[in-house]
Amino acid sequence: MTKATTRRFFFGGTIVFTAVFIAMTIHTHMTIAERTHADRLTEEVVRGLHVWGRYNCENCHTLLGEGAYYAPDLTQIVAQRGRPYLTAFMADPSKFYSEERDGRLMPTLGLSDPEIQEVISFLEWVGGIDTNGWPPRPILVSGAAPRGMPYVEGSLTSDDAVTRGKALFDGAAACATCHSRTQGLTQIGPTLAGIATTAADRLADPAYRGAAKTAEEYLRESILKPNAHVVTGGTYAAPDGTSLMPSTYDRTLEPDAVDDLVAYLATLQ
Amino acid sequence: MTYRSQRVAYAYFLAALVLFALQVCFGFLTLAKYLGPDPLRDVMNFATTKAVHTNLLLVWILTGFMGATYYMVPEESRTELWSERIAWGQLALWLAVGVITVVGYLFGWTTGRKFLEMPTVLKVGVVIVMVMFLVNIVQTIRRAGRFTTTEGVLVGGLAAVALLFIPAFIVFDNYTLDRFYRWWVVHLWVEGVWELVMGAILAFLLIRLSGADREVMEKWLYVIVGLTFLSGILGTGHHYYWIGTPRYWLWVGGVFSALEPLAFLGMAAYAYNTIRRSGLAHPNSIALHWTIGAAVLATIGAGLLGLAHTWPQVNRWTHGTHITTMHGHLAFFGAYSMIVLAIISYALPGLTGRDEAETQTSLGLWAFWLMTGGIFGMTMAMGAAGIGQTYLERILGFGYLEAQKKIQVHYVMWFATAIVFASGVGAYIWDFVRAGAPRSVPAAAPARDLRVPA
Ligand code: HEM
Ligand code: HEM
Ligand SMILES: [Fe+2]
Numbered sequence: 001m002t003k004a005t006t007r008r009f010f011f012g013g014t015i016v017f018t019a020v021f022i023a024m025t026i027h028t029h030m031t032i033a034e035r036t037h038a039d040r041l042t043e044e045v046v047r048g049l050h051v052w053g054r055y056n057c058e059n060c061h062t063l064l065g066e067g068a069y070y071a072p073d074l075t076q077i078v079a080q081r082g083r084p085y086l087t088a089f090m091a092d093p094s095k096f097y098s099e100e101r102d103g104r105l106m107p108t109l110g111l112s113d114p115e116i117q118e119v120i121s122f123l124e125w126v127g128g129i130d131t132n133g134w135p136p137r138p139i140l141v142s143g144a145a146p147r148g149m150p151y152v153e154g155s156l157t158s159d160d161a162v163t164r165g166k167a168l169f170d171g172a173a174a175c176a177t178c179h180s181r182t183q184g185l186t187q188i189g190p191t192l193a194g195i196a197t198t199a200a201d202r203l204a205d206p207a208y209r210g211a212a213k214t215a216e217e218y219l220r221e222s223i224l225k226p227n228a229h230v231v232t233g234g235t236y237a238a239p240d241g242t243s244l245m246p247s248t249y250d251r252t253l254e255p256d257a258v259d260d261l262v263a264y265l266a267t268l269q
Numbered sequence: 270m271t272y273r274s275q276r277v278a279y280a281y282f283l284a285a286l287v288l289f290a291l292q293v294c295f296g297f298l299t300l301a302k303y304l305g306p307d308p309l310r311d312v313m314n315f316a317t318t319k320a321v322h323t324n325l326l327l328v329w330i331l332t333g334f335m336g337a338t339y340y341m342v343p344e345e346s347r348t349e350l351w352s353e354r355i356a357w358g359q360l361a362l363w364l365a366v367g368v369i370t371v372v373g374y375l376f377g378w379t380t381g382r383k384f385l386e387m388p389t390v391l392k393v394g395v396v397i398v399m400v401m402f403l404v405n406i407v408q409t410i411r412r413a414g415r416f417t418t419t420e421g422v423l424v425g426g427l428a429a430v431a432l433l434f435i436p437a438f439i440v441f442d443n444y445t446l447d448r449f450y451r452w453w454v455v456h457l458w459v460e461g462v463w464e465l466v467m468g469a470i471l472a473f474l475l476i477r478l479s480g481a482d483r484e485v486m487e488k489w490l491y492v493i494v495g496l497t498f499l500s501g502i503l504g505t506g507h508h509y510y511w512i513g514t515p516r517y518w519l520w521v522g523g524v525f526s527a528l529e530p531l532a533f534l535g536m537a538a539y540a541y542n543t544i545r546r547s548g549l550a551h552p553n554s555i556a557l558h559w560t561i562g563a564a565v566l567a568t569i570g571a572g573l574l575g576l577a578h579t580w581p582q583v584n585r586w587t588h589g590t591h592i593t594t595m596h597g598h599l600a601f602f603g604a605y606s607m608i609v610l611a612i613i614s615y616a617l618p619g620l621t622g623r624d625e626a627e628t629q630t631s632l633g634l635w636a637f638w639l640m641t642g643g644i645f646g647m648t649m650a651m652g653a654a655g656i657g658q659t660y661l662e663r664i665l666g667f668g669y670l671e672a673q674k675k676i677q678v679h680y681v682m683w684f685a686t687a688i689v690f691a692s693g694v695g696a697y698i699w700d701f702v703r704a705g706a707p708r709s710v711p712a713a714a715p716a717r718d719l720r721v722p723a
Contacts, residue, residue, distance in 0.1 A: 006491035017502040046442045053381035059316035065589030072669035099306040134511035142668035
């Protein structure tokens with residue numbers, strides 16, 4: 001082998017692979033609009049992307065798994081937490097977290113109200129990108145599993161509604177990031193320890209505003225219409241009284257999934 | 270030094286080392302925030318210190334590359350630089366841009382795009398610097414009319430570095446496209462054109478340090494950089510698995526990026542063979558340590574630890590965890606920091622008008638072993654943190670914050686080993702300072718006749 005041969009190898013290889021790369025880039029471009037549902041890419045979302053950049057969110061957080069590792073990945077955060085809670089959180093994270101309890105605290109970055117809405121819209125749009133199935137299992141900010149391992153193989157496809165409901169609660173539906181099942185442990189929402197019993201008490205309470213007649217109906221209503229009756233106390237509601245629980249489950253959860261969740265919650269006596 | 274204008278290289282090297290020291294300081298500040306409450310949260314939060322840490326890294330490595338070029342090109346082309354004035358002006362502008370960037374971050378002036386956080390105006394400053402640099406180098410070579418392959422790979426690599434900076438200017442509305450082109454800069458730099466620069470410096474050093482045959486070395490240099498592009502260009506696909514790009518990138522990225530370690534293995538084999546043929550007899554043993562060290566640690570940090578998580582079936586679990594931090598540190602240090610430190614150690618005796626044997630202090634060797642040992646320990650600590658995080662958070666489904674609490678001990682280990690590393694950095698800088706200021710010595714007069722007793 002002579003130097004002329006290896007030089008040809010270098011230049012030849014470089015030219016060929018650059019050409020292939022450019023061709024693949026062009027093809028990739030043609031698929032992006034659909035894969036990222038660019039029709040939902042509104043001006044508000046674009047402004048949100050710039051808020052994301054201006055406040056340097058990416059040097060603490062990852063998004064689509066890229067960024068820094070000091071703070072949780074936010075790819076699915078809007079589906080998991082919902083807009084009302086995120087609005088309250090972004091305005092003042094110290095209402096929900098503390099360095100003593102959680103080890104670290106997101107600084108109050110001083111976003112304006114419109115900026116908060118814009119960045120949430122941006123995150124919501126990112127959550128809908130077709131990522132080839134990443135993350136393979138939900139990444140949660142907090143809560144969840146120390147008490148229950150959500151990913152026992154096959155639990156989501158089990159024949160038993162309660163098993164499926166529990167897997168949803170801990171995993172895909174991410175209820176566990178807001179609700180503990182330990183007496184006295186309040187995360188963002190009230191503990192659901194004994195919720196089957198509490199539900200009956202709620203109905204008996206004269207302050208109850210909703211339409212449910214039975215405990216099971218109350219559970220279903222709590223999931224699908226959080227604002228039908230807002231439990232008082234803690235950090236449960238925004239200043240205007242709207243519940244911080246996502247009000248989108250009527251759209252994002254399949255009816256079967258709601259049945260499973262209710263079946264599971266009904267076992268928490 | 271053989272040519273008077275090579276003295277500009279000393280100033281570049283000095284600047285690079287000062288920035289390196291600052292980078293390490295900001296590394297500690299950043300890591301400290303992992304360990305406990307952060308009293309500086311509202312003054313200088315994690316995002317700020319981390320961006321300063323990584324940007325200082327890029328700036329000092331590039332400063333080192335520029336210094337290396339200003340040292341190597343006169344030697345290779347056997348001439349003075351075309352314009353020493355441009356070289357000084359370039360350094361001044363480059364440092365001004367660097368300082369404004371870092372101070373700007375402290376005041377929140379950032380675009381927050383990982384590694385490319387610089388505001389656009391400052392990026393224009395970078396382009397001006399690059400143009401000054403390339404013009405000066407190309408003119409030097411043209412005037413001399415002598416052009417070696419090593420030099421060609423070096424200058425070609427640097428020109429491509431400048432060219433690939435262009436995508437950093439484009440603003441995208443679609444986050445997926447924003448990510449797609451961010452990697453044209455970040456990946457195609459470190460796993461593409463920077464490797465050309467590294468390969469050229471390595472070839473230069475091996476030829477000088479071992480007296481190996483230039484024809485043979487340059488023949489293999491083409492093989493190494495050929496392998497780099499053969500694997501690295503389509504290897505960009507290992508960043509296109511999960512960002513909204515089509516599924517075919519999973520296997521294209523997987524297969525080609527799995528070939529990327531070949532180029533690094535090539536460099537290690539290159540170093541090994543030269544040493545085997547010509548021995549380790551060169552008087553500048555410290556430079557030899559750094560040169561061989563770079564070839565070996567790059568192979569481990571970039572090649573082996575890159576390979577460890579590049580396959581999509583693995584990457585889907587480890588993506589965006591401290592596994593990436595671990596690989597990023599050892600790859601950057603092994604490949605690019607060590608090669609810059611190698612050329613500095615090689616050039617220092619000449620630049621300061623000293624005899625090579627005389628600059629071989631035990632402090633210099635300590636610096637090598639403390640940094641190497643330290644980064645090795647840091648890699649272990651980050652690796653343990655990354656495995657813990659992947660398992661607890663990604664596989665078992667613990668909340669992010671709960672998983673972080675459980676891996677605290679690895680941050681403590683990271684901190685402890687970082688102290689070892691930092692003491693090596695201190696030793697290196699002290700050794701550099703002790704070698705004295707640059708002096709040009711007429712080629713005929715041996716350095717030792719002019720020396721003031723130290
Ligand atoms: C005293 C030594 C050092 C300490 C304590 C340190 C600490 C850190 C910390 C805490 C981060 C942030 C990780 C995160 O995103 O969560 C980081 C990132 C980084 N550091 Fe260092 N560092 C040190 C030295 C170095 C050196 C010598 C290099 C390269 C030569 C380096 C290159 C990087 C890179 C490339 C990143 C970004 C990694 C990524 O995002 O995956 N650091 N460092
Ligand atoms: C000297 C060469 C290299 C350097 C300096 C380097 C550095 C880095 C850095 C800093 C990152 C984080 C980038 C970011 O998130 O913005 C990264 C990511 C990555 N690198 Fe490298 N790398 C090198 C070579 C390699 C090689 C040869 C491979 C594969 C064999 C590889 C595989 C990867 C993978 C798969 C990721 C993505 C990690 C994730 O999914 O989070 N790297 N590298
Ligand atoms: Fe890469």
